[in-house]
Amino acid sequence: MGQKIQKYYIGVDIGGTKIVIALIDINGNVLFKKILSTELNLNKNVVIRNISEIIDEIKIIYKDINIIGIGIGSAGIVLYNKGIIKFSPNIGWRDFYIVSQLQKISKMRVVLDNDANAAAWGIFYLKYKSKYNNMLCVTLGTGVGGGFILNGKMFRGIDGTAGEIGHMTYIPDGLECPCGNKGCLERYVGKYGLNMLIDRHLKEEAQKSNLAKKSLLLDYKKENVIVDPKLLEAAAEKGDELALKIWIEFGEILGTAFATILNLLNLEAIHITGGIAHAQKFFEKALVDTIKRRAFSVPAETVKLIFEEKKQDMGVIGAGLLLEEL
Amino acid sequence: MGQKIQKYYIGVDIGGTKIVIALIDINGNVLFKKILSTELNLNKNVVIRNISEIIDEIKIIYKDINIIGIGIGSAGIVLYNKGIIKFSPNIGWRDFYIVSQLQKISKMRVVLDNDANAAAWGIFYLKYKSKYNNMLCVTLGTGVGGGFILNGKMFRGIDGTAGEIGHMTYIPDGLECPCGNKGCLERYVGKYGLNMLIDRHLKEEAQKSNLAKKSLLLDYKKENVIVDPKLLEAAAEKGDELALKIWIEFGEILGTAFATILNLLNLEAIHITGGIAHAQKFFEKALVDTIKRRAFSVPAETVKLIFEEKKQDMGVIGAGLLLEEL
Numbered sequence: 082m083g084q085k086i087q088k089y090y091i092g093v094d095i096g097g098t099k100i101v102i103a104l105i106d107i108n109g110n111v112l113f114k115k116i117l118s119t120e121l122n123l124n125k126n127v128v129i130r131n132i133s134e135i136i137d138e139i140k141i142i143y144k145d146i147n148i149i150g151i152g153i154g155s156a157g158i159v160l161y162n163k164g165i166i167k168f169s170p171n172i173g174w175r176d177f178y179i180v181s182q183l184q185k186i187s188k189m190r191v192v193l194d195n196d197a198n199a200a201a202w203g204i205f206y207l208k209y210k211s212k213y214n215n216m217l218c219v220t221l222g223t224g225v226g227g228g229f230i231l232n233g234k235m236f237r238g239i240d241g242t243a244g245e246i247g248h249m250t251y252i253p254d255g256l257e258c259p260c261g262n263k264g265c266l267e268r269y270v271g272k273y274g275l276n277m278l279i280d281r282h283l284k285e286e287a288q289k290s291n292l293a294k295k296s297l298l299l300d301y302k303k304e305n306v307i308v309d310p311k312l313l314e315a316a317a318e319k320g321d322e323l324a325l326k327i328w329i330e331f332g333e334i335l336g337t338a339f340a341t342i343l344n345l346l347n348l349e350a351i352h353i354t355g356g357i358a359h360a361q362k363f364f365e366k367a368l369v370d371t372i373k374r375r376a377f378s379v380p381a382e383t384v385k386l387i388f389e390e391k392k393q394d395m396g397v398i399g400a401g402l403l404l405e406e407l
Numbered sequence: 408m409g410q411k412i413q414k415y416y417i418g419v420d421i422g423g424t425k426i427v428i429a430l431i432d433i434n435g436n437v438l439f440k441k442i443l444s445t446e447l448n449l450n451k452n453v454v455i456r457n458i459s460e461i462i463d464e465i466k467i468i469y470k471d472i473n474i475i476g477i478g479i480g481s482a483g484i485v486l487y488n489k490g491i492i493k494f495s496p497n498i499g500w501r502d503f504y505i506v507s508q509l510q511k512i513s514k515m516r517v518v519l520d521n522d523a524n525a526a527a528w529g530i531f532y533l534k535y536k537s538k539y540n541n542m543l544c545v546t547l548g549t550g551v552g553g554g555f556i557l558n559g560k561m562f563r564g565i566d567g568t569a570g571e572i573g574h575m576t577y578i579p580d581g582l583e584c585p586c587g588n589k590g591c592l593e594r595y596v597g598k599y600g601l602n603m604l605i606d607r608h609l610k611e612e613a614q615k616s617n618l619a620k621k622s623l624l625l626d627y628k629k630e631n632v633i634v635d636p637k638l639l640e641a642a643a644e645k646g647d648e649l650a651l652k653i654w655i656e657f658g659e660i661l662g663t664a665f666a667t668i669l670n671l672l673n674l675e676a677i678h679i680t681g682g683i684a685h686a687q688k689f690f691e692k693a694l695v696d697t698i699k700r701r702a703f704s705v706p707a708e709t710v711k712l713i714f715e716e717k718k719q720d721m722g723v724i725g726a727g728l729l730l731e732e733l
Binding site for chain 2: 167214229234236237238239240242243245248250251252260261334341342347348349377379380383
């Protein structure tokens with residue numbers, strides 16, 4: 082009596098190629114983890130059955146602990162309030178009523194959010210909730226994902242689709258985006274965007290200077306290597322001047338988008354993680370300078386930029402911790 | 408006993424050319440109103456004294472009613488949490504501790520916000536609070552002001568500067584803005600922006616078609632008339648093809664910015680008021696089409712666009728109603 086019972090959570094992280102299912106505790110420790118692979122047009126009933134089997138396994142192994150429920154983070158368009166994965170482009174699901182189905186089988190509380198929000202919530206909950214009330218968590222990878230914490234809570238908007246910072250319009254008549262828009266930020270700072278920047282710089286510089294000819298990037302392109310952020314970072318690390326220039330432009334583009342977000346929302350912090358974030362030292366100054374030049378002085382001076390390596394299993398941990406939110 | 412006592416509020420609306428002080432009730436009715444004119448470098452102590460005198464007058468005339476406090480909406484950069492007008496460009500004030508000063512003299516509760524937030528709050532509180540929880544209120548006038556209501560509350564960010572939608576970057580290497588940024592939305596859809604659009608269209612069309620030669624706008628420009636939204640609206644009303652084209656581009660620009668906001672925040676409604684909003688019928692279709700084309704389908708289908716004529720005294724009413732917020 083009077084003893085505080087430790088709480089545990091089942092997290093389910095549904096990505097394009099795999100589903101991670103884990104048992105976690107309130108500090109984000111992973112006690113148990115299993116991975117299912119996914120494929121195109123994977124049958125919904127099969128998925129529900131497979132997830133349920135693993136949940137049953139967890140319940141048997143950990144029969145004496147207090148499991149609060151199941152939190153799901155899923156890629157694609159997720160209707161948070163309705164518990165539906167509306168569209169999952171990589172798997173091909175449409176209108177997957179995953180919450181009601183898992184609830185029926187597991188007899189547990191089930192919540193669902195998109196994967197970017199789940200990861201953002203996990204980062205906030207584990208490390209920043211006593212520090213900040215208003216922050217944006219950005220994942221810079223192949224795409225650009227984001228999640229807003231406003232007034233200390235995950236902010237999802239009315240249907241649950243808020244936080245799509247990769248699909249802010251950066252250039253109104255810019256590059257076509259698969260989302261249907263033109264000039265989305267993601268086209269300029271995602272993996273695709275970096276390669277586009279590299280191609281453009283190589284072309285421009287080839288005409289006016291020796292930078293391109295001396296650049297490692299030209300060698301990669303000649304060998305038809307797709308330059309990923311790691312390779313661009315490695316080139317910069319070696320002092321490749323063109324690579325350094327490209328990282329600066331990358332910082333300026335991201336800074337322009339952040340300045341808009343800060344003028345709109347006057348956030349305390351922006352947390353940056355993901356593959357590209359690792360190259361922080363090459364673009365941080367350009368990012369900060371651009372924010373100072375473009376945003377109003379008060380929000381520009383207030384905001385803290387936090388760069389952090391991606392924590393292993395953050396997706397599934399954040400998904401489980403969604404249950405601590407409401 | 409058991410009788411509900413009616414509440415009243417003193418609103419103070421500080422603009423660039425005048426200060427409006429009013430007594431209002433909870434339904435936004437104005438019972439008493441006085442206007443003070445402002446001038447550059449107006450002495451802060453003089454302002455405090457003048458406002459206090461009017462407040463005393465109100466207290467004497469309405470001595471038997473329940474006045475909750477004083478709500479101030481001010482132009483310029485306002486630090487909501489600290490009760491300071493940090494900078495008021497039109498009057499020249501810096502670091503005006505207006506809340507603590509008025510509190511000391513009036514012995515009443517005093518709150519302060521910027522004028523766009525005060526107006527947004529008034530609109531929301533009087534008409535939409537039982538309908539929407541997440542909305543943006545936009546005033547399209549000389550500039551572009553905005554205020555967000557998120558989760559049923561005014562959203563101000565950490566310092567109180569949120570909602571500056573006029574200073575989202577629309578074109579990264581676009582027109583210089585007095586705020587220090589380049590390509591701010593306000594430069595394209597404010598009064599200045601409309602004139603820039605007119606000049607550009609006249610120039611472009613002059614080379615390729617007869618539209619410009621036939622346009623009323625060319626006559627205005629020849630006579631050095633600065634075309635304000637009303638004049639552009641009147642030209643469109645007369646069927647002037649160039650004017651109609653310009654309104655369409657105006658709708659597309661605004662729609663591009665709204666699409667970004669909707670992808671970020673998935674709002675239920677955007678309320679549009681101010682001088683330019685009156686020309687709704689000439690730009691609404693382009694605005695809606697652009698949102699549908701650029702934003703994700705869920706937020707684009709959810710959002711309601713509400714056009715409304717500016718309510719008289721909304722600034723001072725919203726300022727007073729700020730006291731009903733917290």
